[in-house]
Amino acid sequence: MRGQSHVVGIVLLLGITTVALGGLTTVVGGIIDGQTATADERRVATALDREFRPVERTGPNRVDVRFSEGRLTTVDRELRVLNASGVQREVDIGGLVYTSGANRVSFVSGAVVRGKPGKAWLVRGPPVTVTRDNDTVLVGAVTLGERGVAVGGSGGVTARLRTNVTHDRTALPRADYRVAIETATPDALARHLRERDLTTARRDIDGDGVPSVVASVEGTQELQLVVHRTNTEVAGG
Structure with a gap:
């Protein structure tokens, strides 16, 4: 009987050890997946920040965005210029969003953002600046051009x-302007x-569920709107 108890004890110990090792493997696997x-x-944020710079470039270019897993999709986004009379210009800028689990990177009108809303x-940051010496607001609107595409x-x-x-x-011409940029991460x-x-301020101007950050500067300003058209094609490698 004593020998049988000894054997049973060893079996139980081995069983507990196996369960513990299984749990440890799961934890380590989760850590590795999170690190990946x-x-x-x-990696995606760095590629979009360092290589995808339409404001500074003209003509053809190619940027490769690499990731081990996840999904890069195009999204609908708008940039609007408003004054007291309403919307003066509306630019279909579009955007790119990379997601993988809890991880997220977006590119909207020249801005690169990491993290979830x-x-x-x-x-x-986006190419929006105020020049104080001549009271000018310079607004850069980067348009993607591609729609309804996903690579993952x-x-x-x-x-x-x-x-x-x-x-x-x-x-x-001079007016009291506001610039509204549509983004799912308005706080940043x-x-x-x-x-x-x-x-x-924050407004959902077109009621599509995606808010716009509405920026304004006090006093009347001349506004220079520079549209950087990327004419982008997104494809899998």
């Missing part, structure tokens, strides 16, 4: 962005604009 997803988020931060998978994915960038400038964008002495 975070590395992917960082409510916990996001800017990697690069696992085991290593490459999304290729082929662009052909052109620029178009329009001067609007609003913080950036407030740091540049712009007053911000």
